[in-house]
Amino acid sequence: MSYETALRDEVHQRLDRIGQAGIMVGIPSYNNAGTIGHVVQQAAQGMVEHFPDLKPVLMNSDGGSPDGTMDVVRNTEALAGVEVVAGQYQGLPGKGSAFRAIFEAAEMLGVKACVVVDSDLRSVTPDWIRRLAGPIVHEGYDYVTPFYSRHKYDGTITNNIAYPMTRALYGVDVRQPIGGDFGFSGKLAKAYAGKDVWETNVARFGIDIWMTTTAINEGFRMAQTYLGAKIHDAKDPAAHLGPMFRQVVGSLFMLMTTYAERWQRVEEVQQAPILGEKLVAEPEPVNVTLSALIDKFKAGFEENADLWQQAMNDANFDAVAELAGLSQDAYGFPVDLWARVVFDFAVAYNHGIEGLTPDEMLDSMTGLYYGRTAGFVKTTWDMTTAQAEEVVNAQAKAFMRLKPYLVGRWNERP
Ligand SMILES: Nc1nc2c(ncn2[C@@H]2O[C@H](COP(=O)(O)OP(=O)(O)OP(=O)(O)O)[C@@H](O)[C@H]2O)c(=O)[nH]1
Ligand SMILES: [Mg+2]
Numbered sequence: 001m002s003y004e005t006a007l008r009d010e011v012h013q014r015l016d017r018i019g020q021a022g023i024m025v026g027i028p029s030y031n032n033a034g035t036i037g038h039v040v041q042q043a044a045q046g047m048v049e050h051f052p053d054l055k056p057v058l059m060n061s062d063g064g065s066p067d068g069t070m071d072v073v074r075n076t077e078a079l080a081g082v083e084v085v086a087g088q089y090q091g092l093p094g095k096g097s098a099f100r101a102i103f104e105a106a107e108m109l110g111v112k113a114c115v116v117v118d119s120d121l122r123s124v125t126p127d128w129i130r131r132l133a134g135p136i137v138h139e140g141y142d143y144v145t146p147f148y149s150r151h152k153y154d155g156t157i158t159n160n161i162a163y164p165m166t167r168a169l170y171g172v173d174v175r176q177p178i179g180g181d182f183g184f185s186g187k188l189a190k191a192y193a194g195k196d197v198w199e200t201n202v203a204r205f206g207i208d209i210w211m212t213t214t215a216i217n218e219g220f221r222m223a224q225t226y227l228g229a230k231i232h233d234a235k236d237p238a239a240h241l242g243p244m245f246r247q248v249v250g251s252l253f254m255l256m257t258t259y260a261e262r263w264q265r266v267e268e269v270q271q272a273p274i275l276g277e278k279l280v281a282e283p284e285p286v287n288v289t290l291s292a293l294i295d296k297f298k299a300g301f302e303e304n305a306d307l308w309q310q311a312m313n314d315a316n317f318d319a320v321a322e323l324a325g326l327s328q329d330a331y332g333f334p335v336d337l338w339a340r341v342v343f344d345f346a347v348a349y350n351h352g353i354e355g356l357t358p359d360e361m362l363d364s365m366t367g368l369y370y371g372r373t374a375g376f377v378k379t380t381w382d383m384t385t386a387q388a389e390e391v392v393n394a395q396a397k398a399f400m401r402l403k404p405y406l407v408g409r410w411n412e413r414p
Helices: 009-018 036-050 069-075 095-109 126-139 156-170 186-193 207-217 242-258 260-265 290-311 314-323 335-351 358-380 385-401 403-411
Strands: 023-029 056-062 083-088 113-116 143-149 182-185 222-229
Touching (some): 023 095, 056 069, 056 095, 069 083, 113 126, 113 186, 126 143, 126 182, 126 222, 156 242, 156 335, 156 358, 242 358, 314 358, 335 385, 335 403, 385 403
Parallel strands (some): 023 056
Antiparallel strands (some): 113 182, 143 182
16 A cells, blocks of 8 residues: 555644744654653754754654654653654655655755654764754755764675765765764755655665665755764674665665666766764774674575576676685685675666566675675774774775776666
């Protein structure tokens, strides 16, 4: 069933009664009763303290949490002057649908700026709201992405795919394209709300990459903003990231068809300006299990070798097959090979492989992502976060350097 709107009647009526607002913070949630109270307090305080001239609204867009998340929001104190809306969205279950309701609400209220922050954040402060909304309210930007200090093993989908692909495809260096905490203008919220993507992975964890890619390609002014450390309920990449990988990468690949004319012409990279005073912060360590990652890669090879062979060119497949035979000591996953593998799958996803659904392709690619993550972990094991950052940067450059390979394969349709 498809929905015309993500706003349920009761939420719509509540927004109608509020009428108009100047600034809004939207918080998506699903079972975050333990952490959302803090986020609500900080966000509300941030609006009141830093934007006293704008009428503030805080909206929690929940996925029907059985743990009482919305009650926590409604009962949180210290919100003098802030209108609080806690409601369930309708549509496909997922973070993207929750955001769709927030976009629609921002449009209805005619806000100048909207900020979204995750409900599992522990490092959010009122100052985050200033840093995310300030460039929109005062400097005419439409889209602001977070620039965090993250631990080297937090954000492995970002570092190994979302960041290098966004930079190489669209020529914009935006370090956290799927960071989850963003600021955007009312104008951009309206543009997002008007799109027809809510039956796709964009309704789930594809939302972040879609927001960033859309903002870049539809000419919205964008910037990054220093936020310090992102401390949240981070996940071990070996244990929890499979579905998120499919949804993010599926959306990223899908968008390559939408914007094919544009990315094929891009040869230069420009950094989106990083605004604000730098925040120095020590991120919390994220644990990874190297042996588990390598095992998952090898299991993926056992299970999907045929499919990998169909998706990849022969030389790439042979190189990957060789890696699957290595011991942990000898293991490594070269950056150039990884870039070509991602490009092979991007082409296979968009042009199709007979007898395979796009989701099956992404499922099988997860094993390769574990393989590259293991390679990254091995290379950076003894490195500081700053040194690991250089590895991420070099990898992004490799994607750009090898882009002609992608363009060539993209255009050799059967
Ligand atoms: N409404 C709603 N919100 C969701 C859903 N899934 C996730 N969210 C929210 O989206 C935000 C991000 O989700 P997380 O699970 O923290 O994911 P993440 O931090 O991007 O991912 P990691 O970096 O892997 O930890 C949180 O505020 C979640 O509560 C959902 O199905 N419905
Ligand atoms: Mg999180």
